[in-house]
Amino acid sequence: MTKQSGLAMNALALLPAHIKSDFAQNETFNDNHFTDGELYLTVSGAEYHFFVEVKTIHRKESLSALLVNAAPNTLLICNRLTTYLADMCTENGLNFIDAAGNARINMDGFHLWVEPQKTNKLKKNLNVENKSNKLGEGAVKLLFALLSQPDVLNLSYREIAEYANISLGMVSKGLGILEAESLISLGDTRRILDAERMLNLWIDSYRLAIRPKLGGIRLQFESEWQNVPMEESDFWGGEAAAERLTRYLHPKDLQLFTRQPLQKKLAQLKCRPNPEGNLWLVPAFWGSKLAWSDKSQALLAVAELEASKDSRNIEVARMIHEQYLGTKTPVEPCI
Structure with missing residues (x-):
């Protein structure tokens, strides 16, 4: 891995969960700006294409040539920018994502501003x-x-x-x-x-x-997901939880939390372990005293759906936000 590709990967890994990134590095050396690679960002099914410059920036002189060539479809991936340099990029219309989790993008109706808190x-x-x-x-x-x-x-x-x-x-x-x-x-x-x-x-x-850190075990469940034997100590997550809440998503990848010992639940399910299986059986991570509600179900559903990076799942997560959690679209966290 080159230093450039490592910098790009680290920076893109910090994007919010609801944004899918696909970066293709240009292996051919080119003196022109914004020719280090191409980046595709997918948000709620909409795709945005950028020509990318991957560069280490330490002072404003490092930005000068890039500012001249900045356009809505160009983007800088770099090390952490100071507030001064970040503001300079914004004032000159230069989109950027840095390795500290900061991102400012303005392109064709797509507006992203992520600014992690400073040391505190x-x-x-x-x-x-x-x-x-x-x-x-x-x-x-x-x-x-x-x-x-x-x-x-x-x-x-x-x-x-x-x-x-x-x-x-x-x-x-x-x-x-x-x-x-x-x-x-x-x-x-x-x-x-x-x-x-x-x-x-x-x-x-x-x-x-x-x-x-959930651990658990992957199983192949051959029947319909509704036929999974459920007890009071079992809770659906992910796609199945979303289907129970919205009746909109036909679950393909199942996630089942349980308070029972996994071996006991495995015996109830009567299916064999399979690393590529469609049912992920995992121990419940919350306390037994916590009252279970539709909101609890919704929290598990949206977190797993967003983590999947699947556009179909993310759209359903938006529906659950509106119906059960009081917000329409996830906004960028502050850390």
């Missing part, structure tokens, strides 16, 4: 993996519990730990992270300040912190 309490509490900032697993579990059942915030820390299935220490740490980002208030009256931003943070953080 929240940043210090984020785990860093492959240069990608994200909430840790415990904080994301807490986020899910608060979104699913907001009154959990007013319980004792010990009770919150049980509802979210996290340690007592993680409750204090996680609430501190959310308070530092002005998502919740921990004053005399605890309350959620920005549920919409918490929701969008949940969607991105599920993909980064929860999904890779």
Whole structure:
């Protein structure tokens, strides 16, 4: 991997979950600007094409030639830009995505502005993996519990730990992270300040912190998904959850959360493990005391649908946002 391709991959990996990127690097050296490759961004089924310059930028002189050649269909992928340099790009119509998660794009009705928070309490509490900032697993579990059942915030820390299935220490740490980002208030009256931003943070953080650690087992279920034997301790995620909520999506890839031991549930399902199977059986990651509702189902559905990067799934996720979660389209998280 070249230094250029590595920079491009790192920067594109930080795009919000609802944006699909496809970058093709030009292997032939060319002195002309914006000839390092071509980038396709897909958002809600609409595709946007850019000619790309991949370059390390340290001062305004590095930008001068690019600014002259900037156009709506050109885009710079670079290292982290200072606020001064980022504003210079915006003022001169230069689209960019940098390796710190910042992005500013304005092209044919497609407007994207992502600006992660600068170093603060929240940043210090984020785990860093492959240069990608994200909430840790415990904080994301807490986020899910608060979104699913907001009154959990007013319980004792010990009770919150049980509802979210996290340690007592993680409750204090996680609430501190959310308070530092002005998502919740921990004053005399605890309350959620920005549920919409918490929701969008949940969607991105599920993909980064929860999904890779779900574990479980892949199975091949030959019958219709409605024939899966369900108990009170079983919960649909992903496409099946979306179908139950919208009656709009015929599930192809199934995700089933369970509180039962996996081997016991496997015996009930009467199907064999298959790494390429259509049913992903995974342990439930939240606490058993958490009240289950359509909102809980919707949170699992949209997070998995957005993580799939499938345009069909993302469209259904938009429907669920409108019907169950109170927002139309995911907006970019602030971290």
